[in-house]
Amino acid sequence: xxxxxxKVSRRDFLKIASAxxxxxxxxxxxxQFTYGDADHDDELEGVLWEKAPCRFCGTGxxxxxxxxxxxxxxxxGDPESPVNRGLxxxxxxxxxxxxxxxxxxxxxxxxxxxxxxxxxxxxREATWDEALELISERFQSALxxxxxxxIAMFGSGQWTIWEGYAAAKLxxxxxxxxxxxxxxxxxxxxxxxxxxxxFGLDEPMGCYDDFENADAFILWGANMAEMHPMLWARVSQRxxxxxxxxxxxxxxxxxxxxxxxxxxxxxxxxxxxxxANGIANILVQSGRxxxxxxxxxxxxxxxxxxxxxxxxxxxxxxEEASVVSFDDFKSHLATYTLEYVQQxxxxxxxxxxxxxxxxxxxxxxxxxxxxxxVNQHTRGTWMNNLIxxxxxxxxxxxxxxxxxxxxxxxxxxxxxxxxxxxFSHRLPADMVVTNAEHRAIAEGIWSLPAGTIPAVPGYHAVxxxxxxxxxxxxxxxxxxxxxxxxxxxxxxYRKAAQEKDVFIIVSDVYPNLSSEVADVILPxxxxxxxxxxxxxxxxxxxxWKKMIQPPGESRSDLWQIVEVGxxxxxxxxxxxxxxxYPLPQEQLISDASETAGFYMExxxxxxxxxxxxxxxxxxxxxxxxxxxxGLRWPVVDGQExxxxxxxxxxxxxxxxxxxxxxxxxxxxxxxxxWFRPYEPPAESPxxxxxxxxxxxxxxxxxxxxxxxxxxxxxxxAYPHATAALHPDDAAELALSTGDRIRITxxxxxxxxxxxxxxxxxxxxxxxxxxxFDEDVMINxxxxxxxxxxxxxxxxxxCAVKLEKL
Amino acid sequence: MKSWYxxxxxxxxxxxxxxxxxTGGGDDQEYTHSILTGELGINEYSTLLPGQSTxxxxxxxxxxxxxxxxxxxxxxxxxxxxxxxxxxAGFSYGPDHTATRIPESHYTDLPTGEKSESIQLxxxxxxxxxxxxxxxNLPLE
Numbered sequence: 001x002x003x004x005x006x007k008v009s010r011r012d013f014l015k016i017a018s019a020x021x022x023x024x025x026x027x028x029x030x031x032q033f034t035y036g037d038a039d040h041d042d043e044l045e046g047v048l049w050e051k052a053p054c055r056f057c058g059t060g061x062x063x064x065x066x067x068x069x070x071x072x073x074x075x076x077g078d079p080e081s082p083v084n085r086g087l088x089x090x091x092x093x094x095x096x097x098x099x100x101x102x103x104x105x106x107x108x109x110x111x112x113x114x115x116x117x118x119x120x121x122x123x124r125e126a127t128w129d130e131a132l133e134l135i136s137e138r139f140q141s142a143l144x145x146x147x148x149x150x151i152a153m154f155g156s157g158q159w160t161i162w163e164g165y166a167a168a169k170l171x172x173x174x175x176x177x178x179x180x181x182x183x184x185x186x187x188x189x190x191x192x193x194x195x196x197x198x199f200g201l202d203e204p205m206g207c208y209d210d211f212e213n214a215d216a217f218i219l220w221g222a223n224m225a226e227m228h229p230m231l232w233a234r235v236s237q238r239x240x241x242x243x244x245x246x247x248x249x250x251x252x253x254x255x256x257x258x259x260x261x262x263x264x265x266x267x268x269x270x271x272x273x274x275x276a277n278g279i280a281n282i283l284v285q286s287g288r289x290x291x292x293x294x295x296x297x298x299x300x301x302x303x304x305x306x307x308x309x310x311x312x313x314x315x316x317x318x319e320e321a322s323v324v325s326f327d328d329f330k331s332h333l334a335t336y337t338l339e340y341v342q343q344x345x346x347x348x349x350x351x352x353x354x355x356x357x358x359x360x361x362x363x364x365x366x367x368x369x370x371x372x373x374v375n376q377h378t379r380g381t382w383m384n385n386l387i388x389x390x391x392x393x394x395x396x397x398x399x400x401x402x403x404x405x406x407x408x409x410x411x412x413x414x415x416x417x418x419x420x421x422x423f424s425h426r427l428p429a430d431m432v433v434t435n436a437e438h439r440a441i442a443e444g445i446w447s448l449p450a451g452t453i454p455a456v457p458g459y460h461a462v463x464x465x466x467x468x469x470x471x472x473x474x475x476x477x478x479x480x481x482x483x484x485x486x487x488x489x490x491x492x493y494r495k496a497a498q499e500k501d502v503f504i505i506v507s508d509v510y511p512n513l514s515s516e517v518a519d520v521i522l523p524x525x526x527x528x529x530x531x532x533x534x535x536x537x538x539x540x541x542x543x544w545k546k547m548i549q550p551p552g553e554s555r556s557d558l559w560q561i562v563e564v565g566x567x568x569x570x571x572x573x574x575x576x577x578x579x580x581y582p583l584p585q586e587q588l589i590s591d592a593s594e595t596a597g598f599y600m601e602x603x604x605x606x607x608x609x610x611x612x613x614x615x616x617x618x619x620x621x622x623x624x625x626x627x628x629x630g631l632r633w634p635v636v637d638g639q640e641x642x643x644x645x646x647x648x649x650x651x652x653x654x655x656x657x658x659x660x661x662x663x664x665x666x667x668x669x670x671x672x673x674w675f676r677p678y679e680p681p682a683e684s685p686x687x688x689x690x691x692x693x694x695x696x697x698x699x700x701x702x703x704x705x706x707x708x709x710x711x712x713x714x715x716x717a718y719p720h721a722t723a724a725l726h727p728d729d730a731a732e733l734a735l736s737t738g739d740r741i742r743i744t745x746x747x748x749x750x751x752x753x754x755x756x757x758x759x760x761x762x763x764x765x766x767x768x769x770x771x772f773d774e775d776v777m778i779n780x781x782x783x784x785x786x787x788x789x790x791x792x793x794x795x796x797x798c799a800v801k802l803e804k805l
Numbered sequence: 806m807k808s809w810y811x812x813x814x815x816x817x818x819x820x821x822x823x824x825x826x827x828t829g830g831g832d833d834q835e836y837t838h839s840i841l842t843g844e845l846g847i848n849e850y851s852t853l854l855p856g857q858s859t860x861x862x863x864x865x866x867x868x869x870x871x872x873x874x875x876x877x878x879x880x881x882x883x884x885x886x887x888x889x890x891x892x893x894a895g896f897s898y899g900p901d902h903t904a905t906r907i908p909e910s911h912y913t914d915l916p917t918g919e920k921s922e923s924i925q926l927x928x929x930x931x932x933x934x935x936x937x938x939x940x941x942n943l944p945l946e
Binding site for chain 1: 833834840842843868869880881882914916926927930933934935936941943
């Protein structure tokens with residue numbers, strides 16, 4: 001009753017189908033063949049189709065958005081997109097309803113109820129001028145009484161590039177505060193720290209073309225089948241079409257990616273560190289390394305160990321790096337024997353050897369893929385380093401198919417937060433506030449007096465919330481994010497929002513758990529209601545035009561940031577020459593441009609791209625991005641770059657150099673192989689709290705569900721967060737599907753129904769709960785331990801107990 | 806103890822808040838999250854066998870059709886794609902029960918427009934685009 005998909009022609013399919021038909025006919029179920037249902041979109045007439053990147057994950061698919069008047073009537077995959085090739089996932093196909101749910105915020109709201117009231121709190125409608133005036137007063141009094149350290153902004157990897165850029169300019173250049181951080185801190189900070197410590201430049205050297213060139217795909221704690229659906233479609237296509245293509249799913253729980261995998265390897269939480277070192281140990285012991293590559297392009301270093309978990313307020317980290325020899329590196333690795341790795345991870349010697357065979361075979365092109373499993377990890381930076389080690393030891397990097405590929409979570413975590421630098425320590429184009437030369441460059445481009453940008457990093461995301469709890473932050477503005485659902489150890493931070501003297505501004509599209517603790521709620525224009533720009537995981541920058549008018553009085557984040565700037569007397573930061581940037585013709589004008597009277601997005605873009613020009617981050621002129629399906633930076637002489645650091649593809653590598661990791665200019669362009677040991681997690685199960693809690697996402701919902709849970713068909717596709725358990729644990733606790741349990745950690749508890757044998761099947765001793773559901777506030781149980789280098793929270797590991805209710 | 810007049814500005818603020826909250830009731834919105842229901846659930850879908858279910862309405866013309874039947878025993882693997890058994894040709898199980906036939910688009914390499922005899926392998930994972938629907942409705946309005 002089933003058919004093999006690959007290498008079967010349509011005629012063969014029909015044979016299979018006919019055979020099945022005959023079989024079914026025997027049961028009297030089939031009366032006739034019918035051929036109905038073509039592609040079904042020929043019913044649409046008078047539709048204007050325009051391209052826009054998908055609003056959701058970091059894949060960066062392009063959609064064609066069908067508009068009639070001010071309504072979006074259909075969405076389809078963009079056949080011209082090299083990313084998704086005409087397809088979309090289920091979330092992408094339902095983009096058309098993310099903006100139009102009944103409870104859309106349409107007017108500024110000012111809190112009437114006391115701060116202690118959350119659910120059912122009262123707000124009154126206000127004019128924009130009144131709301132902006134109030135916000136400006138609060139900013140000014142905080143600045144006067146407590147200084148620039150007392151204000152903070154929390155942004156987003158879902159911001160457009162110019163929104164992130166305007167925010168950075170306002171905070172760091174205008175208000176002289178580095179207290180700008182974003183939800184990408186919870187998402188990609190370890191990836192950034194991994195890139196910077198190994199290569200000296202952020203973001204992947206490879207690109208999505210690697211999917212069609214690799215022989216083996218090793219997933220390190222990444223459930224691509226649900227989290228990066230269209231990239232998974234490309235991996236699957238390669239798997240089904242190329243003889244010998246292999247998929248290995250290294251994971252702590254059995255998931256949908258295992259379905260396509262040749263091997264699923266379940267390991268104990270945190271032991272990926274030991275597995276990666278174990279593979280490296282096999283490679284160096286057996287000599288299956290690329291010696292030429294190592295001697296020409298790599299240096300070895302050790303760093304600080306026992307680095308802690310960031311659990312204390314105001315914790316800091318200082319690296320202690322030493323250059324060592326290859327032999328020293330080998331002797332450090334020698335601890336990671338087959339037996340030792342098995343003891344820590346549960347992975348048997350034959351399986352570990354199989355992994356080493358894949359990385360060590362010079363004829364196998366390997367793509368390693370990872371996201372939150374590796375990044376949301378108290379040793380996230382180290383895990384990124386360790387995966388690069390495997391590719392650097394074998395020279396499998398910067399060429400088609402050989403690719404350590406850090407997948408990204410949000411649609412513009414790369415383009416906006418990383419490239420613009422909306423982190424408390426960063427400036428555009430990989431520069432940092434702690435470097436005087438970098439500050440001077442930024443002050444020059446922004447026409448600011450020397451010394452304007454503070455030299456000390458501001459609060460990173462977790463410390464920002466802790467500073468609110470300590471009473472140090474007086475004004476907190478969250479845009480395009482949902483911190484009061486998303487933060488780990490949420491009870492502490494929600495309590496602080498209600499009890500501390502902090503004025504909270506939330507810019508959002510719908511009411512959510514963050515806006516309910518706000519003092520002012522700003523209704524926000526989203527996606528194709530404004531002109532936008534995102535940058536995806538393969539360095540592809542792509543733009544979209546405004547297609548419909550936003551509802552009511554909602555305004556884009558860009559408009560809001562500029563208007564608050566104007567109220568604070570900083571309008572000059574966003575004043576550009578209307579002659580040089582005339583309003584665009586024959587398209588809807590964004591709110592920011594309309595108010596400014598010039599093409600604000602273009603003006604900001606042309607200024608922003610000065611930062612990366614001739615520094616390996618070159619971006620194209622504004623118009624080119626509206627004309628193409630995006631371009632991968634560095635864009636030099638109008639040409640994008642697919643593989644960086646390789647002379648054949650990257651204009652920054654001189655003829656004859658072959659490979660040059662030019663981000664590490666100081667050491668002669670060599671990548672760094674770090675020895676990073678296994679260290680235990682911040683909290684492990686014990687007799688009181690005997691289970692691991694692991695959290696994550698599902699295919700049908702985006703992050704905290706503010707948008708996708710308001711789309712009727714996505715709601716119906718996956719209405720509830722449930723708790724998944726191993727069947728043995730369920731049997732031991734006498735639990736079956738539908739039973740109500742309480743999950744309790746040392747920080748909080750949440751009630752949820754169990755679902756056994758659903759799409760995620762955790763290992764024994766683990767419970768998995770997704771975090772999209774407001775009715776299952778799982779972050780009240782999670783732990784706010786983070787990687788001390790990247791400051792990214794580990795949402796995958798803490799200890800809990802389960803009680804049947 | 807402070808004199809009452811020192812407290813006057815505060816009292817005025819409280820009074821004015823009271824005024825807004827009481828008499829300005831028309832402007833005050835009780836603030837609720839419409840999708841916060843206070844209820845828990847599991848994700849349950851149709852238990853009807855293929856051939857017993859009827860089509861669900863599409864979200865819009867051109868939207869991928871939903872899966873109206875149970876997927877029990879129909880697990881996709883790297884070797885087996887059970888969905889093809891019925892959807893390849895579009896079987897009819899009687900006048901009201903027709904399996905939706907996989908359309909031309911699935912045989913087409915969309916970037917080039919080239920048609921093929923086989924379904925495009927990039928479409929292998931049916932469940933990335935086609936999903937079942939629970940009986941529960943969005944708790945909005």
